[in-house]
Amino acid sequence: MADFPSIFVPLTGLVLPACGMAFLFLYLQENKIV
Template identity: 65%
Template sequence: NQGTPSMKNLNLPSIFVPLVGLVFSAIAMASLFLHVQKNKIV
């Protein structure tokens, strides 16, 4: 396993994973908001 420096790359996912989760939730909220705005009942 000398071709995969996992100790060096261990720092990237620890920041990348919460960031992706945050962006994904933001996109989900935005799409839900636009869906509600488009189908406004009032």
């Protein structure tokens, strides 16, 4: 596991929070509309 390419670390560090924020944003938007 220590041989991960250095690109995966910042990638997951950005993608995971971005997906969480996008999911939360869509969830809040749906709740506001309904």
